Amino acid sequence: MIAVDAVVVTAMPDEAAPFVARADFVGPVTRVGHAQHRMVTLAGRQVLLVVSGIGLVNAATAAAVAINATHPRALISAGSAGGVGVDVRVGDVVVGSQYVYSGADARAFGYELGQVPGMPEVYAAEQALHDGAAAAAVDLRVLSGTVLSGDAFIDASRVDAIRASFPGALATDMESAALAHASHLYGVPFLSVRGISDLCGPVANDDFLTHVDDAADRSAAVVCALLGSMADEPEPHLVP
DSSP states (O other), X not given: OOOOSEEEEESSHHHHHHHHHHOSEEOOOEEETTEEEEEEEETTEEEEEEEOOSSHHHHHHHHHHHHHHHOOSOEEEEEEEEEOSTTOOTTOEEEEEEEEETTOOOGGGTOOTTOOTTSOSSEEOBHHHHHHHXXXXXXXXXXXXXXXXXXXXXXXXHHHHHHHHOTTEEEEESSHHHHHHHHHHHTOOEEEEEEEEEOSSTTHHXXXXXXXXXXXXXXXXXXXXXXXXXXXXXXXXXOO
């Protein structure tokens, strides 16, 4: 078993690249199941950088394997996201305070919209990680709020329904809630830090393709600042 300070999960190689560029040490890529693993040193911390593939199942499966292999102090979701909050702009970074499945609906059985039966209504970020990222000393606009996740890319045809169902949400991606779910099951502190690449509008796909690299770089900047500020032995508390 390799002990690490954090496992950082990205969906795509383009989202992992900014971490490799910032690393003081970069190990070789190894394939573990469907995911790519690479040991790196970032801000003096030992990090397992994972490329999981896109989607809820890919992310959760990769997280479970990585957690079992390293028993990390934190699991961090990084990369890009779409902005759904009315005040969110391309170029912002959203630090998730809580995570919800946009496609989960078991209200017929008394659960909340977005809640998987038997699981929490929302998955809360770990307090120290959240506060460290929200206060990161970077020249970026960093917002805190709810992150939604589902297996559908949210464009103009879907965004109005998402905003109506989850009026407080700031961002949407395809991995963070599943990673928060896995962290909950394994008892590992979790945080998602996502750069906004598009606003889920009529040109969301074009915006994503244009801005995904920039969004990933901004996410990495905040995550690296967070890693540098991590206490040696953090006490996990959930965001209220």
